[in-house]
Amino acid sequence: xxxxxxxxxxxxxxVVGGSMSGLLAxxxxxxxxxxxxxxxxxxxxxxxxxxxxVAQPELIAILEALRLDTRELGVAIRTRQFMDATxxxxxxxxxxxxxxxxxxxxxxxxxxxxxxxxxxxxxxxxFEQSGRSxxxxxxxxxxxxxxxxxxADGLRSTVRQLCLPGLAPLYAGYVAWRxxxxxxxxxxxxxxxxxxxxxxxxxxxxxxxxxxxxxPDNDLRPGHRRFNVVWYRPADETIELPDLLTDESGVTHxxxxxxxxxxxxxxxxxxxxAERLLGPQGRAIVRLMTEPILQPIYDLESPRMAxxxxxxxxxxxxxxxxxxAAGVSKAAEDAVALAEALAAAxxxxxxxxxxxxxxxxxxxxxxxxxxxxxxxxxTQTAEERARSERHGIPEAVMTExxxxxxxxx
Numbered sequence: 001x002x003x004x005x006x007x008x009x010x011x012x013x014x015v016v017g018g019s020m021s022g023l024l025a026x027x028x029x030x031x032x033x034x035x036x037x038x039x040x041x042x043x044x045x046x047x048x049x050x051x052x053x054v055a056q057p058e059l060i061a062i063l064e065a066l067r068l069d070t071r072e073l074g075v076a077i078r079t080r081q082f083m084d085a086t087x088x089x090x091x092x093x094x095x096x097x098x099x100x101x102x103x104x105x106x107x108x109x110x111x112x113x114x115x116x117x118x119x120x121x122x123x124x125x126x127f128e129q130s131g132r133s134x135x136x137x138x139x140x141x142x143x144x145x146x147x148x149x150x151x152a153d154g155l156r157s158t159v160r161q162l163c164l165p166g167l168a169p170l171y172a173g174y175v176a177w178r179x180x181x182x183x184x185x186x187x188x189x190x191x192x193x194x195x196x197x198x199x200x201x202x203x204x205x206x207x208x209x210x211x212x213x214x215x216p217d218n219d220l221r222p223g224h225r226r227f228n229v230v231w232y233r234p235a236d237e238t239i240e241l242p243d244l245l246t247d248e249s250g251v252t253h254x255x256x257x258x259x260x261x262x263x264x265x266x267x268x269x270x271x272x273x274a275e276r277l278l279g280p281q282g283r284a285i286v287r288l289m290t291e292p293i294l295q296p297i298y299d300l301e302s303p304r305m306a307x308x309x310x311x312x313x314x315x316x317x318x319x320x321x322x323x324x325a326a327g328v329s330k331a332a333e334d335a336v337a338l339a340e341a342l343a344a345a346x347x348x349x350x351x352x353x354x355x356x357x358x359x360x361x362x363x364x365x366x367x368x369x370x371x372x373x374x375x376x377x378x379t380q381t382a383e384e385r386a387r388s389e390r391h392g393i394p395e396a397v398m399t400e401x402x403x404x405x406x407x408x409x
Contacts, residue, residue: 010035013342014136014146016124017153019046020102020328021314023109024335025150026117027066032339037146038113041123041139041153046106051178051293052213052228053105054325054402055098062332063105068112072220074100075212080198082394087193087279093398099198099228101180101213105328124158127310134309148347149310150338152331155300156255157316163307169255169298172321172370173377175244176297177231177270179289183215184223190284195227200397203277207232207376207397210285229285230322232297233273234378244294259293267292297321297373301366305358306351313338318362321369325402330365334358361407368406372397 013029015022018040026036040046055073063070076098082091110118123139127149134149151159155169186195194210201208208231215224235241246252247261274286300319305312314331341354374384375392391400 012146021152021331028335028339039122043121055100056329059329129309151312151316154315169300172297176295178293181227183225236378306355321373323372
């Protein structure tokens with residue numbers, strides 16, 4: 001049978017990374033009869049990470065196919081709006097979507113995966129593979145043997161680094177300031193004007209947006225929800241980005257900086273810019289961003305996703321700028337394609353088929369995200385300036401952001 005190893009036992013998948021991608025891969029493979037063990041290097045539970053996300057229809061369909069509870073997944077909205085620098089509504093479009101939080105989707109997935117097969121505090125250091133199996137060497141000195149090894153360990157993927165050591169994320173030329181704000185902290189007048197919508201403000205060369213999501217513990221009661229805020233701002237790679245990633249003690253961090261270490265001066269500069277660039281509603285929201293997250297924006301495009309008995313999926317393989325809101329949906333569709341390919345008995349050719357199916361789709365997502373974000377970059381080529389003229393106008397931002405129609409066409 002296809003779900004049996006050569007010795008007659010159930011085939012075993014070793015999944016490195018216990019976040020969204022890893023759980024999606026684990027659940028889809030279990031549905032098809034595999035034994036799956038997930039290894040997460042972080043010792044503590046991952047709850048509470050991330051911020052707001054768009055629950056794309058593709059993601060919801062996959063969760064439902066896994067018989068997971070998608071009721072009350074998030075906040076349903078119907079309308080997007082653009083506000084000018086004076087705070088006036090300058091345009092609206094209808095775009096029904098479900099807006100949720102990272103921790104809500106993570107909890108749905110985590111609760112659906114058997115805890116005895118989810119191993120915290122165990123990361124990957126190396127692997128070896130043969131014609132019959134793959135052996136993972138773990139940070140605790142142990143070794144695990146399986147039929148396939150799946151790298152679902154995100155932007156800093158160890159599996160990708162072992163398979164493609166020369167590949168690194170590319171900084172896109174801008175950062176995002178992010179925050180989740182308690183609904184009951186928002187002034188009533190601002191709440192009336194913003195909370196029921198996905199709202200965009202567009203200072204020159206920048207983008208500020210906000211939308212409602214569930215509150216802590218998926219609380220959807222009015223007054224107990226949260227407002228997800230993202231403000232994209234250009235920052236050049238040579239001076240501004242290192243400065244933003246330098247903490248109070250003078251240490252400059254690579255890739256990202258933990259929120260508690262962000263310098264107070266950097267946050268103060270962001271607040272000062274808000275008073276200068278945003279309308280009154282945006283200014284009021286920024287004043288409530290007490291513990292903002294700073295997220296440098298990166299691209300990552302892997303030339304391959306399959307390496308013998310090893311595969312990489314989700315953000316371990318492709319990281320798209322957030323404007324397409326495809327991160328979790330992309331991971332879910334990678335997981336489904338992987339599980340479908342592995343229905344065949346031979347792992348290596350199955351992973352090759354998986355790669356052939358997903359590489360072109362993921363490349364389209366990366367390219368689309370680059371188009372949508374070109375106008376935010378600190379520096380631009382002539383081609384990127386042309387993209388800015390097309391995708392940076394308010395009408396395009398409202399209709400193209402976080403919409404996957406380009407993939408459905």
